[in-house]
Amino acid sequence: MELQQLRYVVAVAETRSFTRAAQQCHVVQSALSHQVAKLEREIGARLFDRTSRRVDLSAAGEAFLPAAREALDAAERARAEAAAVSGVVSGRLRLGAIPTVTAYDLPSLLRDFRAAHPRVDVSLRTDGSQELVAQIATGTVDIAFLGLPPGRVPRGVRSRIAGRGEHVAVVAPDHPLADEHRTDLASLAPYPFVDFTAGTPGRLQVDEAFAAAGVERHVAFEVTTGDLAAGLVAQRLGIALLPGAYAATLAGVRTVEIADAPVREEHVAWSRHRPSPAAAAFLEMLAASSAG
Structure with missing residues (x-):
């Protein structure tokens, strides 16, 4: 063989x-x-x-x-x-990321990593946080960038918090709230919502915030990506709550700050086993980037 x-x-x-x-x-x-x-x-x-x-x-x-x-x-x-051993990092680096990652500028990181380690080939996939943690456990992903509700720690992997940010309301340009500077969950609740699939970390962040506020809402559309959510919002099908740094990159919609906003923590996660030379080099670059 x-x-x-x-x-x-x-x-x-x-x-x-x-x-x-x-x-x-x-x-x-x-x-x-x-x-x-x-x-x-x-x-x-x-x-x-x-x-x-x-x-x-x-x-x-x-x-x-x-x-x-x-x-x-x-x-x-x-x-x-x-x-x-001879100082040459080679092989393949397998990265995973949620579509709404904002703690790092991944294209810039990969540019710098490629310049430092040109013999490493990189694959990058997008998926949900739960799926990415499972892929780290099975060895199909080396390092992943996750988004979780506050206080949650991904299980079965090593991880650290990379960033923390609040959600904003994403509305159509002609929505009644489009010109508001700030709102709250109670004011948003009467409108139909576009949100992530029930049970996913992206959805839980918002569900838990509404529960803590004692406010009920109706999710009219479930989607799997923030871009798709923004597209439905632009068509006046509902409003969405998305991480503020990510929402700022969206076109064709308006954003409104929320007084009692949901919070998301971004994590970098990797295997409990010894990382490959390529994965170890990338983790070192992430650490240096965070320290800077």
């Missing part, structure tokens, strides 16, 4: 196509198919169910895939650790 064979299997599993997998791996399809077939003979089981239209993982393939990914990650980690 060779690492290249494992790479081919993972590529086919991700693309669901031998043709696309070969393109992704920069190899002719016949060579990739031959190596996958050779591995299947060695294992004694078919890893893929093939038809003329699609390729799916077989039961054996579903069982094989997680260990194949772990083996490839271990090989990459070994290569990066060896290179780090």
Whole structure:
């Protein structure tokens, strides 16, 4: 069993196509198919169910895939650790972030990180805070930027608070409150709301603030991103409460400060296990940025 064979299997599993997998791996399809077939003979089981239209993982393939990914990650980690001894940081850095992160300017951070460590390849995904914590635990994300209600600490990972900020009301330009400088939750409650999915940290921050104020509201639309919430607000479908620093970047809407505003804490989270050289270098850069 060779690492290249494992790479081919993972590529086919991700693309669901031998043709696309070969393109992704920069190899002719016949060579990739031959190596996958050779591995299947060695294992004694078919890893893929093939038809003329699609390729799916077989039961054996579903069982094989997680260990194949772990083996490839271990090989990459070994290569990066060896290179780090000579002072060269290499490998892959896998970052995750909520869409509304504001504690850091991620593009600027990645620009500086790339300049310092040009041999590190970076992948960046957006997701909810709960999902990102789970991905750190499974090893699919190295470092994530989260948003949580005050006092909440992500479980099963290491973390620190990166920032804290208040929400503002986001309204359409012609909304009755658009020209107000400041309002409160009781004044906002009669209007329909656009908010994140119930049970998510982004939603809990606002739900808990309304509960603490003893005020009820109606969420007419549930969304998964702040940008989509702003789009619905601009169409006069409701109002939204979003982190102030994030809301300031939105176009086509107005923002109003809230006297008893919900509060969000942003966290940087990473694995309890020893970070890879690339992840350790990025954490050092974050620490230096915070100290500055």
